[in-house]
Amino acid sequence: MDMVNNAPTAQAGSQEFRRGWGVVLAAMLGIGLGLSPVPFYTIGMLAPELRKAFGWEFSAMMVGLPIMTLGVLIVSPLVGLLADRYGVRRVTLVSIVLFSLSFMSFALNTGSIELFYLNWALMAIFGAGTLPITWTRAVNNRFDLHKGLALGLSLLGTGVFGFLVKPLTAWLIADYGWRAAYVVVGLLPLLISLPVALLAFHDVDGSLTNSADRRAALARRAAAAPGLTLRESLRDYRFWLLAVAFVLISFSVGGLIPNMENILKIAGFARDDIVALVSLIGLSVIVGRIAGGWLIDRLWAPGVALVMISLPAFACYMLADAQLTTSSARVAIVLIGMAAGIEYDLMAFLVARYFGMKSYGAIYGAQYGFFAFGAGIAPVVFGKAFDKTGSYHSVLTLAAVFLVLGAVALLGLGRYRRFDPSSAAQA
Template sequence: MTGVATGASPIPFNTLPIVIGPINYAMGWSFQEISIGIAIYGTLGAILAPAVGALADRVGTKPVAMASLLGFGLAFGLMAFVPDNLMAFYGIWALIGIVGIGSTPVSWSRTINLWFYENRGLALGILLLGTSLAGFVVPQIANAVLEASNWRNVFLALAALPIFVGLPLAYFLFRDPLPEERPLQVASSSGELSGKTLRETLTGYRFWILFISIMCIALAYGGAHIHMVQMVQMHGLAPTTAASVMSVVALGIFSGRIIVGLLFDRFWAPAIAVPVLLLPIVACYLLIGTSTPAPVIFVAGYLLGFAAGAESDMIAYLSSRYFGMKSYGRIYGFLYMPFGIFSSLSATMYGAVRDQTGNYDLVLVWAMALFFVGGMILLLLGRYPVWTPKTEGAAQ
């Protein structure tokens, strides 16, 4: 959980909402130009995710995650020294994406899935609470540093988290289970991990259903998160109140992780995921315009966060249940690609609409349609395959 919290998944996405306005003011770059930076970071990381997942399958999670935490911290700190040059700004974001992907749930969730089966949904939910923890802490640190200093020092302060918190804990306390410690549903009697190969997975329809669902939800949500502070300020709320909305989003993610994770362990996961992923349609409707009262804005933020928590749980949980653990790192990496790429492109899309129209109303309408498609398509997944020590991959 701490590794996820201090890694490259939540920290950039919870930092940019606080500093995007000051960067726009200080550098003169448009909101779209600034958002392209995080699109580059997310796209490069997502493209590398399958390779990083394959490396974790081969050498284990720990060395991959530790090296990435160190690289991410150093690269993120470089943003404090970026010159007044967009290409340099984009170059640092590219470096963050390349070196940071191993510190995301692509690696950490592999180990959790190897340790747990019966309560896997809850275990993954607790793991992914790291993004909620970052959502609570990172905006507050960023806002405090910004008020005391400037946006450059925000990056420097937050770069300390992966290096001085996540890395030592991973070194001393984290490990993969030994073969004899794995649940029977995870490995065969010979010790071989159960499940489908990457080739078998890519030729099946379930993978592409998940891929399309993740793509739609990520494209709808990513930009809403990055531009949340700006959207809230358009409704007349102060910057400190807008930062508090980010904490409410994090609270929604926190509760979504635990509640949805528990329900995944007890019911067919798509039946739980669908209604949860439709909640942001209400949130987007509430965020349209410029005169929504503060309590309603907080409700919208919570609904968006709750669904975001469910989506991350869904990727890790459904990957392991439908495809097994034989090639989990590779498969999860391929499913992380639409999440990383379209979350990042979403920020650019929201920024472009803001620059062209002066508000976010049009893109919020698009997001409502994307949330609907991304949620409903999951009902086509069907029953889970059953992985056993004797018959691997037999659907029952």
């Protein structure tokens, strides 16, 4: 009996992937080579070179991350609205090109810290369309039975390129210099993600070629799609609970990853050992993406988050240990990477399940702004704590507490909402 009942579901799930694999692949490459991971994973390698070239303080360079965060806070809701109105394909294609050019322009700096900060701001504005806000909308629209897994695979790119971009950047710096590293890494979105997106990235309105028809179809689908509007969501306690939870979680994970090299350095690890250890972040992000996506399809997502996001609290205490060993460092980094792996797809999944698809882009954009705020201020707070005390002990303890609080807060979201499916079918 179970086999008979499950056969249609299994068949429908396989049909989802047959129809939507191109969108998943394009999203994986676009997100992995977008604004979210590339500057975040490369700053730790490039900052020491900029310090040698221009004499800038490490904490001063880390100010670029909160500047990018502020830009994302301002622009991401607008990007979501544009994606809702004009379609995600147009927004992402334009943003890939502009993000690539703005990242490469860091190579033109001749020593002006003000120009360095301006470059971060422009990169945030031009590259906001490469954030998961746009890509995950198309994935959410095409998948239902395997929504969590599809989102996990789409966001897998952050782990893949997080694993590859650090050694690539280190090699480029060693052989060709930091300017060449900025140019080559900046070319990757143009050479890899843009061609695939042109061929394979289409939302459910992709068959329409006429702009007026597309806008009309998007308007009809938005009006009929089940879910809440942005204004309705702002009056819902779940919106603010989700925002607070992700500020706490993103602060902790966002402070740990860009400072990991320095955390390991003051613990006494050699340079080659540090490069080998930090590369584990990307691999564990991949594991977190796949495992997290598979689990939230089958289990209550806040419960899954409670386990996967609370465990890195122990990692913080391991890293704060004065007698940190290679084995404990590996365990700590893997736990942190897995938490980083589930963050984005968890946010996309929770927004879709608790607020629906009516204003998904705008709601996700607003939530991503809170997420970016926590991740953006964290590196500076971590750096200031180290500059003041010569240790990360106090801020690691704070991160551990924030991780537990953020994971527990998600439990307050309650059961998934059930929206009227008839309106979506009509759309």
